[in-house]
Amino acid sequence: xxxxxxxxxxxxxxxxxxxxxxxxxxxxxxxxxxxxxxxxxxxxxxxxxxxxxxxxxxxxxxxxxxxxxxxxxxxxxxxxxxxxxxxxxxxxxxxxxxxxxxxxxxxxxxxxxxxxxxxxxxxxxxxxxxxxxxxxxxxxxxxxxxxxxxxxxxxxxxxxxxxxxxxxxxxxxxxxxxx
Numbered sequence: 001x002x003x004x005x006x007x008x009x010x011x012x013x014x015x016x017x018x019x020x021x022x023x024x025x026x027x028x029x030x031x032x033x034x035x036x037x038x039x040x041x042x043x044x045x046x047x048x049x050x051x052x053x054x055x056x057x058x059x060x061x062x063x064x065x066x067x068x069x070x071x072x073x074x075x076x077x078x079x080x081x082x083x084x085x086x087x088x089x090x091x092x093x094x095x096x097x098x099x100x101x102x103x104x105x106x107x108x109x110x111x112x113x114x115x116x117x118x119x120x121x122x123x124x125x126x127x128x129x130x131x132x133x134x135x136x137x138x139x140x141x142x143x144x145x146x147x148x149x150x151x152x153x154x155x156x157x158x159x160x161x162x163x164x165x166x167x168x169x170x171x172x173x174x175x176x177x178x179x
Contacts, residue, residue, distance in 0.1 A: 021044065028042060030042075030079050039105060041082070060146050075177065081137075087139060088120065088137070088138045089105055089107070089170075090107050093149055094112060095110055109140075109153070121136050121162070122134055129161065130160045130161055136166070137168065140153055140154060141173045141177075142174070144173040144176060151169070
């Protein structure tokens with residue numbers, strides 16, 4: 001995202017007054033259409049705001065919580081993907097977690113059910129399995145850097161023929177988004 005004038009849906013920079021908390025240089029908010037209506041993404045401007053205890057924990061027992069490989073998809077790239085109608089942003093956590101809280105615009109595609117729901121990404125079921133030749137790009141997210149749900153989903157997707165170059169991984173997950 002280079003500037004507010006070149007990417008549809010990006011909000012304008014604040015003019016005058018106190019400095020806003022920006023998403024990126026000169027971008028205060030991003031607007032997008034969703035099936036549930038218009039949605040605005042912005043950062044919380046309150047310097048005293050903090051995450052709830054549920055999202056502030058930085059350590060989890062092992063297994064299954066271990067650090068996952070670093071991937072190049074950060075918050076700015078994720079916002080760009082949310083704005084693209086050809087990309088699916090999918091929350092790979094279990095449905096009860098997704099129902100409680102998710103990134104706006106993400107669909108639920110639980111890692112435990114990924115092999116049965118690839119049609120949501122453009123795969124076609126055949127007698128031999130899945131035909132994923134004409135699929136949509138997908139960005140997967142789960143809880144955070146230590147969560148293995150998205151990496152598990154990605155391994156399952158690749159194993160049945162989903163093209164790896166169409167899979168993007170938002171490693172920071174919901175915890176990074178809330179930060």
